[in-house]
Amino acid sequence: MHFSPDFVVRATARVAFLLALPALAVLHQWVALLLVVAVGWCVKEWDESPLRGIPGPPVAAWTRFWHIIHVLRGDQNTILVDLHEKHGPFVRIAPDEVCVSHPDGVKKILLAPLAKAYWYEGLTMPDYRFRSPMSLTDMKRKSELARCWSAGYTLSNSLQSEGAIDEVIKVWLEKLDQFAESGEAFDLDKHLHFVAFDMVGEFLFSKQFGFVKEGRDIGGIIGNNIPLSAFASILGFKPMRWLHFAVLGNPVVTTLKLLPAGHVFETAMKALDNRMDNPDSRYDALAHWMQGVEKNPSIVNKRDLQANVISAVAGGNDTVSCALQAFVYYMNRHADAWFRAWEEMDAAMSKGRCQDQVVSFADAQQLPFLQACIKEALRIFSPVPMGLPREVGEGGLSIGDRFFPKGTVLSIHPWVIHHSKQLWGDDAQVFNPDRWFQRDIASREKYFLPWGQGSASCPGQHFARIELYKVTATLVRDYIVHQADPAQGWRWKAYFTVVPHSWPCRIRRRDQASAK
Numbered sequence: 001m002h003f004s005p006d007f008v009v010r011a012t013a014r015v016a017f018l019l020a021l022p023a024l025a026v027l028h029q030w031v032a033l034l035l036v037v038a039v040g041w042c043v044k045e046w047d048e049s050p051l052r053g054i055p056g057p058p059v060a061a062w063t064r065f066w067h068i069i070h071v072l073r074g075d076q077n078t079i080l081v082d083l084h085e086k087h088g089p090f091v092r093i094a095p096d097e098v099c100v101s102h103p104d105g106v107k108k109i110l111l112a113p114l115a116k117a118y119w120y121e122g123l124t125m126p127d128y129r130f131r132s133p134m135s136l137t138d139m140k141r142k143s144e145l146a147r148c149w150s151a152g153y154t155l156s157n158s159l160q161s162e163g164a165i166d167e168v169i170k171v172w173l174e175k176l177d178q179f180a181e182s183g184e185a186f187d188l189d190k191h192l193h194f195v196a197f198d199m200v201g202e203f204l205f206s207k208q209f210g211f212v213k214e215g216r217d218i219g220g221i222i223g224n225n226i227p228l229s230a231f232a233s234i235l236g237f238k239p240m241r242w243l244h245f246a247v248l249g250n251p252v253v254t255t256l257k258l259l260p261a262g263h264v265f266e267t268a269m270k271a272l273d274n275r276m277d278n279p280d281s282r283y284d285a286l287a288h289w290m291q292g293v294e295k296n297p298s299i300v301n302k303r304d305l306q307a308n309v310i311s312a313v314a315g316g317n318d319t320v321s322c323a324l325q326a327f328v329y330y331m332n333r334h335a336d337a338w339f340r341a342w343e344e345m346d347a348a349m350s351k352g353r354c355q356d357q358v359v360s361f362a363d364a365q366q367l368p369f370l371q372a373c374i375k376e377a378l379r380i381f382s383p384v385p386m387g388l389p390r391e392v393g394e395g396g397l398s399i400g401d402r403f404f405p406k407g408t409v410l411s412i413h414p415w416v417i418h419h420s421k422q423l424w425g426d427d428a429q430v431f432n433p434d435r436w437f438q439r440d441i442a443s444r445e446k447y448f449l450p451w452g453q454g455s456a457s458c459p460g461q462h463f464a465r466i467e468l469y470k471v472t473a474t475l476v477r478d479y480i481v482h483q484a485d486p487a488q489g490w491r492w493k494a495y496f497t498v499v500p501h502s503w504p505c506r507i508r509r510r511d512q513a514s515a516k
């Protein structure tokens with residue numbers, strides 16, 4: 001006999017409800033009454049939900065905790081990819097949320113755009129006074145703020161930092177040369193994170209944080225990102241929100257620096273204060289933002305500026321570290337891709353390009369195979385492994401043969417979309433840079449969303465591309481990288497961002513490779 005999951009859940013709920021009744025006789029009457037009310041409430045919610053019948057883990061239809069547990073276990077990304085393979089384009093992951101991988105989903109949810117869902121409010125860091133475009137769900141206010149900050153993020157303004165980030169990369173190359181000379185295994189993952197963090201320091205504040213030079217995680221700032229990322233990824237969910245706004249996201253908690261968000265706040269504010277006192281600052285992102293405050297005093301104030309700085313510091317280091325790591329890790333597992341990247345680089349050099357000590361962005365842009373490898377790394381191992389949730393507005397929304405009423409949360413998950421065989425073909429889960437040269441790739445680009453898509457997509461993507469192109473091009477040109485133990489898989493947890501670790505490498509200079 002075959003029972004549908006729908007039937008099993010219904011039957012279980014009713015049996016649980018009936019069992020709870022005799023408990024009245026055994027347990028203290030108030031405890032038992034609470035139990036009856038709770039189970040009854042769950043049954044009612046589930047019975048009446050307009051999302052009934054959408055497949056997914058049965059328990060997720062009752063409570064958000066199924067999702068929260070997977071977020072905290074750090075496996076939400078792979079679990080959701082598997083669930084979509086099993087159930088198709090719609091998977092219910094919470095009483096009010098459906099994860100969507102339907103071909104029309106990106107257009108109808110992210111590009112439409114629907115308003116950001118309540119989950120983003122949990123990114124109000126370090127406390128409720130600091131609202132950035134990242135955490136705002138009021139789309140009118142969000143775009144007002146974003147307009148004031150957008151000048152700092154444009155491609156041309158991001159490029160003004162190129163010379164400064166060259167200086168960061170040069171110091172980083174000295175460290176790599178020392179590891180090449182000694183031949184010892186080292187944590188390349190950490191050193192990629194150091195360079196990512198210091199580059200964002202130059203971009204925002206005309207000053208590096210000093211991780212590269214010191215070769216260590218000063219003050220545990222980077223290590224602190226891991227609990228922060230886990231913490232940030234669940235604070236906005238319904239069972240946690242009251243805790244966030246009433247207790248955790250309280251200015252007192254910020255002042256006492258009791259939580260990881262206080263730590264990132266302190267790092268960002270210290271950098272901001274130093275920047276204000278630094279007479280040698282360039283026309284960096286902060287200069288554009290200060291101009292935004294000057295020109296729009298009725299829209300943004302100093303606290304909004306601080307909130308914006310915090311979200312840029314938080315958003316701009318883990319993500320770039322992850323992307324750089326994914327590039328090296330996957331290239332290592334596809335030796336043919338390394339060889340082709342070397343060949344492309346050697347050909348470019350023979351034509352007089354890529355000659356600067358740090359490869360220029362302009363030269364790196366003329367390396368199509370390298371770019372394909374970067375895009376493929378971003379596709380297969382997206383730095384943001386969290387769904388991007390939006391809320392259905394007035395009138396509801398139809399996607400495919402499904403109708404979602406007002407208030408439904410629909411999320412587009414970069415990992416689910418990027419790993420979907422329906423959208424990317426049978427090899428969706430394989431690292432294959434050649435896919436970016438296939439004839440039908442233009443029709444698939446719309447499903448490439450490491451930066452999100454639409455009005456809430458990543459404003460730092462121009463700067464991030466500059467960083468990724470320059471670091472990877474220089475690495476490909478000058479070094480041979482091997483994992484110390486090629487059979488060892490890296491480790492990671494998919495929270496708000498995913499930052500791999502524990503895959504020590506050895507490095508050699510290409511120009512000395514034949515001598516060793």
Ligand code: HEM
Nearest residue numbers: 133134315316319320323383384388451452456458460464
């Ligand atoms: C490989 C690097 C990066 C990746 C993959 C990435 C990815 C993303 C994604 C997926 C979002 C969320 C979009 C959404 O909610 O729909 C986002 C937002 C954001 N990112 Fe990035 N990011 C990267 C680098 C950066 C950098 C370098 C900065 C700043 C210097 C930055 C600053 C931000 C900010 C401020 C937001 C919030 C935007 C908003 O809601 O208006 N990101 N990023």
